[in-house]
């Protein structure tokens with residue numbers, strides 16, 4: 256194989272093939288510390304090109320890693336076994352918005368915030384708004400079943416995906432889901448695809464459900480007293496009807512301090528913050544909602560006056576800075592993502608603090624309090640053995656409280672060794688059976704989501720097919736970029752070695 260070329264791949268697809276340089280290096284990373292060395296990246300032109308790419312990868316047993324913006328936080332989009340990154344970030348079509356049906360069909364590479372802007376004139380929006388919404392893509396949101404602050408009121412991405420058009424690891428085209436408002440035709444395969452982290456198929460088009468934009472969206476930032484019970488706030492607010500609440504967020508004092516409204520005139524607050532979004536259809540209703548929320552907060556031991564934002568989006572944009580502030584001040588760290596029943600949040604916080612004390616590291620805490628979903632950040636090298644120990648302790652704490660090892664970011668590379676502890680052996684066997692059916696050669700995003708077959712966490716998960724996945728080729732990065740149009744493609748393709 257001559258260095259800097261991959262003739263069989265270059266013959267197989269019509270889109271750009273990137274074979275080296277900074278562009279390829281960037282595609283070997285995501286928002287985590289996990290690193291990969293892809294041998295190439297392909298920017299497919301259309302669905303036919305994706306089918307050709309998958310067929311080629313099957314023939315040559317090469318890993319394909321679908322990718323949107325690469326903002327995932329557990330190595331979900333990192334090509335850990337080399338192979339080819341399938342870069343879909345250029346697929347930005349926003350199809351006609353069907354305002355009557357409240358749906359839109361989009362390309363997987365559309366950035367979440369760009370979609371919101373495109374939808375605004377229609378009076379509709381796509382509710383999941385991850386903290387990364389200025390960069391992350393709808394394909395990635397579907398791949399990880401992403402959430403955001405407003406998922407308290409609206410639910411995660413899965414609820415807002417109507418249909419997915421995808422190319423499976425078999426090379427077959429599928430369209431899962433339906434445009435009908437409801438249906439009852441057996442288990443919904445669409446729901447299996449959402450959150451599958453690129454391991455079943457490559458989404459080429461996604462039809463989304465949309466919600467009407469509320470007339471009024473107020474943001475509230477409220478200082479919390481030191482000893483307040485977070486679970487009590489969350490469950491009392493959840494129990495109270497007629498509040499219009501769509502988001503209940505928490506920031507500990509260190510995270511809050513990095514934000515303009517988290518500081519006092521002396522620059523330090525020392526207080527944790529509650530961020531709320533309160534929706535209403537009229538001014539009168541907004542007043543009622545605000546009054547109810549104030550009453551509940553006082554009863555839950557939160558007397559302070561809120562800082563108000565007429566437009567909650569302004570508050571979320573500022574809140575999105577919390578992660579960057581921690582990045583600037585404290586650098587790489589363990590960024591965890593667990594969720595427990597909201598009433599048990601205080602028990603979780605106690606255990607998270609104990610882990611920090613035992614490990615003698617600093618802990619920063621923020622998250623989606625209304626859903627019991629927290630992001631404990633520990634100031635420790637995320638690739639160190641200590642980080643592994645801390646992660647395991649955090650997951651154990653969450654599972655012990657009836658929670659989950661991932662509230663929203665996904666499993667990726669980092670959490671897969673614990674997946675069986677949450678799901679159990681029968682569920683793991685089923686997941687492998689689905690994976691085998693959709694991707695018989697194990698070419699799609701290998702090494703992610705699924706714990707390896709065989710003994711894991713002390714248990715074993717034989718493959719239902721009894722067949723071990725064939726090894727995936729690992730490639731070294733080279734340094735050539737072939738641009739589309741440089742060389743024409745023969746209409747008849749032959750299977751040749753890479």
Ligand SMILES: Cc1cc2nc3c(=O)[nH]c(=O)nc-3n(C[C@H](O)[C@H](O)[C@H](O)COP(=O)(O)OP(=O)(O)OC[C@H]3O[C@@H](n4cnc5c(N)ncnc54)[C@H](O)[C@@H]3O)c2cc1C
Nearest residue numbers: 323324325326327385386387392394395398402452453458
């Ligand atoms: C600052 C910051 C804040 C964040 N805040 C949140 C938050 O509030 N809520 C939240 O849920 N997450 C959050 N995240 C995590 C991340 O942004 C989300 O998981 C997001 O959905 C990933 O989108 P992406 O386009 O970057 O996807 P990528 O990282 O490129 O991919 C994510 C996964 O989806 C798969 N995938 C991508 N495109 C396709 C496709 N077309 N077909 C099949 N599979 C595909 C990939 O293979 C991968 O497994 C945050 C991340 C950062 C860095």
